[in-house]
Amino acid sequence: xxxxxxxxxxxxxxxxxxxxxxxxxxxxxxxxxxxxxxxxxxxxxxxxxxxxxxxxxxxxxxxxxxxxxxxxxxxxxxxxxxxxxxxxxxxxxxxxxxxxxxxxxxxxxxxxxxxxxxxxxxxxxxxxxxxxxxxxxxxxxxxxxxxxxxxxxxxxxxxxxxxxxxxxxxxxxxxxxxxxxxxxxxxxxxxxxxxxxxxxxxxxxxxxxxxxxxxxxxxxxxxxxxxxxxxxxxxxxxxxxxxxxxxxxxxxxxxxxxxxxxxxxxxxxxxxxxxx
Amino acid sequence: xxxxxxxxxxxxxxxxxxxxxxxxxxxxxxxxxxxxxxxxxxxxxxxxxxxxxxxxxxxxxxxxxxxxxxxxxxxxxxxxxxxxxxxxxxxxxxxxxxxxxxxxxxxxxxxxxxxxxxxxxxxxxxxxxxxxxxxxxxxxxxxxxxxxxxxxxxxxxxxxxxxxxxxxxxxxxxxxxxxxxxxxxxxxxxxxxxxxxxxxxxxxxxxxxxxxxxxxxxxxxxxxxxxxxxxxxxxxxxxxxxxxxxxxxxxxxxxxxxxxxxxxxxxxxxxxxxx
Numbered sequence: 001x002x003x004x005x006x007x008x009x010x011x012x013x014x015x016x017x018x019x020x021x022x023x024x025x026x027x028x029x030x031x032x033x034x035x036x037x038x039x040x041x042x043x044x045x046x047x048x049x050x051x052x053x054x055x056x057x058x059x060x061x062x063x064x065x066x067x068x069x070x071x072x073x074x075x076x077x078x079x080x081x082x083x084x085x086x087x088x089x090x091x092x093x094x095x096x097x098x099x100x101x102x103x104x105x106x107x108x109x110x111x112x113x114x115x116x117x118x119x120x121x122x123x124x125x126x127x128x129x130x131x132x133x134x135x136x137x138x139x140x141x142x143x144x145x146x147x148x149x150x151x152x153x154x155x156x157x158x159x160x161x162x163x164x165x166x167x168x169x170x171x172x173x174x175x176x177x178x179x180x181x182x183x184x185x186x187x188x189x190x191x192x193x194x195x196x197x198x199x200x201x202x203x204x205x206x207x208x209x210x211x212x213x214x215x216x217x218x219x220x221x222x223x224x225x226x227x228x229x230x231x232x233x234x235x236x237x238x239x240x241x242x243x244x245x246x247x248x249x250x251x252x253x254x255x256x257x258x259x260x261x262x263x264x265x266x267x268x269x270x271x272x273x274x275x276x
Numbered sequence: 277x278x279x280x281x282x283x284x285x286x287x288x289x290x291x292x293x294x295x296x297x298x299x300x301x302x303x304x305x306x307x308x309x310x311x312x313x314x315x316x317x318x319x320x321x322x323x324x325x326x327x328x329x330x331x332x333x334x335x336x337x338x339x340x341x342x343x344x345x346x347x348x349x350x351x352x353x354x355x356x357x358x359x360x361x362x363x364x365x366x367x368x369x370x371x372x373x374x375x376x377x378x379x380x381x382x383x384x385x386x387x388x389x390x391x392x393x394x395x396x397x398x399x400x401x402x403x404x405x406x407x408x409x410x411x412x413x414x415x416x417x418x419x420x421x422x423x424x425x426x427x428x429x430x431x432x433x434x435x436x437x438x439x440x441x442x443x444x445x446x447x448x449x450x451x452x453x454x455x456x457x458x459x460x461x462x463x464x465x466x467x468x469x470x471x472x473x474x475x476x477x478x479x480x481x482x483x484x485x486x487x488x489x490x491x492x493x494x495x496x497x498x499x500x501x502x503x504x505x506x507x508x509x510x511x512x513x514x515x516x517x518x519x520x521x522x523x524x525x526x527x528x529x530x531x532x533x534x535x536x537x538x539x540x541x542x543x544x545x546x547x548x549x550x551x
Contacts, residue, residue, distance in 0.1 A: 014454070017477055017515055155474050157418035158452045164419060192501065216474060216506030218499045220302045240477065244513030247475035250505035254310070 001033045002270035003245065005148065005188045005211040005237030008059060008067075009041030009052070013160050018241040021059050025066060027240065031249055034267075035066055037148070037274060039097040041241070043072040044153060050083050057091045068274055070095035070148050075136035076105040084139055095274065096140050097148045098133075101168045105133045137180050146273060149173060150188045152214075153242055170197045177202040184273060189214040189239055192221045199229045209273055211237025212265070213248050222255035222265075231261035235269045287312045287508070288529035290383075290445050291412055291471035291495025296323045299499045300345055306504060307352050314498070315529075317356040317385040317412070318342045329389055332366035335359065339374060346378070354381045354533065356412055362389030362425075364396040368403060375407050381533045381540075383410040383445075392427040392435035392444075405441040408535040412445040412469065412495075417452040429459035436463040443532055445493060448472040453479045457486035464491070467528065470510045471495025472502055480514035480524070489520035493529045 010019050018027045019041070028036060038060070040052030049072045060069045071087040073080055073096060087093040100106060140147050152167035159165060170190075177185055177198070185208045187198060195210045202208055212234055215221050225234055236252055238245035252265050270276065289307075292314045294300045307314050318338040320326040327334065338358050346355040357374045359367040371384060384404060390396050392413045404411050413435070415427045422428055427435075429450035436444055442465060449468040450456025453476070460466045460483075468483045468491060483492045496507040511521050534540070 014478060017481075154476065157416075157420050158473075158476075159419050161419055214474060217497075217502035219299060219306060219503055221503050242477060244475045244477050244479075244509040246513035247506045247509035250509055250512070251503060254505055256306075 001031070001236060001249070001266045002274075002276065003028070003033050003036035003238050003240070004186060004209075004235040004270045004273070005150075005213055006036040006038050006240045006245075007041035007242070008038050008056065009043075011041060011242065012045060013163075016241040018245075021063065021067075024240065025063065027245060028066065031245060033245070033249075035068055035270075035276060036238075036240075037068045037070050037095060037270070039070045039072055039148070043097075044099055044102050047074075047077065049074050049077075050086065053083070053087055053091065068095065068276065069093070070097040070146075072097045072099065073136060074099075074103040074105070075132040076103050080132065080136065081139070084136065088143060093143075093145065095146045095148060096136075097150065098136070099150050099153075100133065100172065101152065101165050106172060133176075134179070137176065137183065141180055141183050146184045146186060148186045148188055149176065151194065152189050153239070170194050170201070173198050174201040177205055177208055181205055181207065183207060185209065186211060186235065186237075186273065188237055191215060192217065192225065195225060196228050199233070209233050209235055209269065211235050211239075211248075212251060213237040213239035213243055215251065216247060220256070222251055223257055226255075226257050226261055231257065231264045232269060234265050235273070236266050286526050287494060288315070288526045288533075289313065289471075289496050289498065289504070290315045290410070290467075290493050290529050291447065291469050292316050292498035293319055293500045294345065295320045295499065303498060304345075304349055304352065310504060312504065313352050313354060313526075315354045315356050315383060315412070315495075316342060316345055317358045318345070319358060319385075319387070319500070326387070329362050330360045330387060332360075332363050332370065335363075335367070335387075336370060339370065343374070343378070346380075350380060354383065356383045356385040358385050358387065359400060360387040360389040361394065361397045361400055362387075364399055368399045371400060371403050375403070375409065379538070381536055381538050383412065383533075385412040386414070388414055388423060388425045388427070390425050391431045393431045393438065397435075401439045401442050404443075405439070408443070410443040410445055410467070410532050412447050414447040415450045415456065416448060417450045417455040419452075429455040432456075432466065433459040433463060436460075436466040440465055443467065443535075445469045445495065447495075448497070449479075449483055453482045457482045460487040460491065466491065467532065468492045469495035470524070471507050472497035472500070475506050475509040475513070477513070480510045481516060484514070484516050484520060489516065489523045490528060492524045493532075494525045 040056040043049045043052035060067045071093045318341045321341045346353045
């Protein structure tokens with residue numbers, strides 16, 4: 001099995017199990033996960049993401065057969081291009097992780113008209129910076145990177161009183177995908193309804209993949225997504241250590257789908273997407 | 277992949293929903309396959325989100341469907357009668373009528389019409405205590421704001437303390453498990469339902485640490501909109517002992533329903549089927 005969406009590191013709001021490399025490796029061993037695509041969890045909050053990226057590079061060097069790095073770039077920060085270049089040249093970056101909501105940049109082009117309603121009011125919190133997301137994605141396209149677009153880390157209703165971060169909207173995700181249709185996208189932590197929505201509105205783009213870490217219902221969620229999106233576009237991702245990794249694993253293993261579909265989701269698609 | 281036989285022989289899910297034929301069919305098929313006894317209540321029989329304040333007639337229609345599902349699937353369904361306490365007199369009559377017409381294990385589910393510590397619930401609580409019916413109370417603690425009438429962990433604690441003779445399933449454990457776990461401390465009639473919400477790492481460990489493993493029960497919040505597996509991950513993925521996992525996955529709920537003087541034939545059949 002290959003976990004396409006995991007992290008190594010601490011979370012500011014509670015102690016996490018499996019936060020360290022050794023703890024994550026033990027968990028992966030227990031669950032039969034051979035490799036995990038990992039980012040540094042602290043980079044969700046660090047302003048200088050290169051601190052986390054440097055640590056991630058060191059960890060991955062120690063376990064090259066187990067960890068596949070996805071480096072984080074924040075295009076809302078000055079000279080992000082230098083961070084990008086350093087990750088490419090020094091760390092050999094092949095996978096890019098972006099957190100538009102936590103890093104306060106938008107994936108929408110400036111001219112895009114938004115329909116705002118009450119539920120999206122909080123969205124303005126991260127829409128206020130236009131950033132250089134388009135330039136960052138242009139770079140990712142030029143370098144042929146896989147882009148891990150993380151919609152959220154955890155349910156925004158449970159956020160800290162003073163750190164309320166709304167999720168990346170499906171509209172943002174669709175806009176980014178449609179603007180860069182040649183980029184290979186892994187959309188992370190989409191719920192059941194989000195995945196179907198993004199898939200349809202991005203015109204079933206063959207370069208779009210989804211992890212199932214936050215697909216946690218209804219009762220036949222995986223079966224329905226295989227029918228709607230196709231197993232070829234769905235990957236085991238755990239969002240560990242924020243989530244229990246057993247959630248995604250059990251959901252796929254016990255789904256009423258074919259062995260072939262399970263194999264694609266558990267490892268085949270990840271091998272192809274990340275060239276493993 | 278077959279049933280979850282290696283992890284548990286039988287599972288009791290104290291928190292599940294169905295709202296249409298498709299969900300009923302798939303949920304029951306998977307429940308039997310995995311050895312799950314479903315405590316079911318129908319909140320919306322016409323496939324939509326329930327109204328803010330369901331009328332007594334609406335509630336009765338939902339309970340009619342719950343009764344039908346439970347009657348046709350006695351091997352794996354326990355009905356949880358749906359009540360909107362915004363209409364206290366009508367709901368007391370509805371509950372009494374349902375309880376007297378059902379001869380198996382049963383419980384109740386309170387809609388978010390009023391908070392759990394509201395005085396309008398007094399009559400309903402008396403009936404629940406008399407018949408030893410556990411009651412599932414939705415609770416939530418959203419930093420983005422709760423709904424009107426929605427019970428938060430503080431309200432739940434107050435209700436639990438005020439009604440020590442009523443067994444409460446603390447729905448979603450307050451959603452934000454740290455609030456829920458702390459609110460349940462020292463209130464032995466509050467049982468933490470792990471159902472609903474993302475499979476957040478550390479969720480179950482937090483409940484076990486503060487409330488105790490003997491007061492945590494497995495619930496899935498099935499189809500609203502959760503799945504069995506995402507919520508079972510909160511049991512199987514937790515860093516707790518096998519004995520604690522067994523308490524949570526069925527033993528605690530078994531003990532609660534066993535207070536009703538009803539044979540566990542359905543449970544025994546389930547265990548036999550599970551091998």
